[in-house]
Amino acid sequence: MVGRPEPPRGLLRRSEAMARAAVPAFYTAVAMVLAAGPTGVPALVPAVALPQVVFWSVVRPGAMSPAAAFGLGLLLDLLTFAPLGSGVLTLLLAHAVAVAVRRILARQGFLFAWLVFCGFAAGAAALGWLLTALLSVSLPPAAPALHQAALTAGLWPPLAFVLGRMHALMLRAEEGP
Incomplete structure (x- = not known):
């Protein structure tokens, strides 16, 4: 045995681990409701x-599962009155791509991660625009999609800072006393 021995896995430890795993999805849902x-x-x-x-798909993919991304996408559709499934598809695709490139992104610096996220923001806005066009059978104006991509990319730095601090606190709590 190297290092400290693993503490016994009782009910309290398991419930604490489950609660910690739910924190990213819970705080995302709260932020979405407040933003609405x-x-x-x-x-x-x-x-x-x-x-x-x-962010959570890259840093802690076990806590941002596809089921959590699905639920958050459904909440997104309900809060924005978007056609059901458009937010679900967008967040599920973003989650899948983020998990696929997480090993690359985790080793890079902030500027590279931000540039990659700008691609995520542009892709999500384009997908939303395309789904709206398909469902309404007409071409919507592109300005709202461009605005959304710019706003989403601009929110990455402050959100990444706050979420990074939250992740550090979660790691510290997992290490224990």
Whole structure:
């Protein structure tokens, strides 16, 4: 045995681990509900959701599972009155791509991660625009999609800072006293 021995796995330890695993999805849902308030910025809810799903999918993929991304996508659709399934598809695809490239992103610096996330934001906005066009059988204006991509990319730095601190606290709590 190297290092400290593993503490016994009792009910309290298991429930604490389950609660810690639920923290990313819970805080993402809370942030989405708060962003849906009367802000006057309709693109704020998806702009808050996407960075958190991508961040947690890269940093802690066990806590941001596909089921959690699905639930958050459904909440996104309900909060934004979007066609059901468009937010689900967007967040599930973002989660899948983030998990696929997580080994590369985890070793890179902030600027590279931000540039990659700008691609996520542009792709999510383009997918939303395309799904809206397909479901309405007409071409919607591109300006709202561009605004959403810019807002989402601009929210990455402050959200990544806060989420990074939250992740550090979670790691410290897992290490124990």
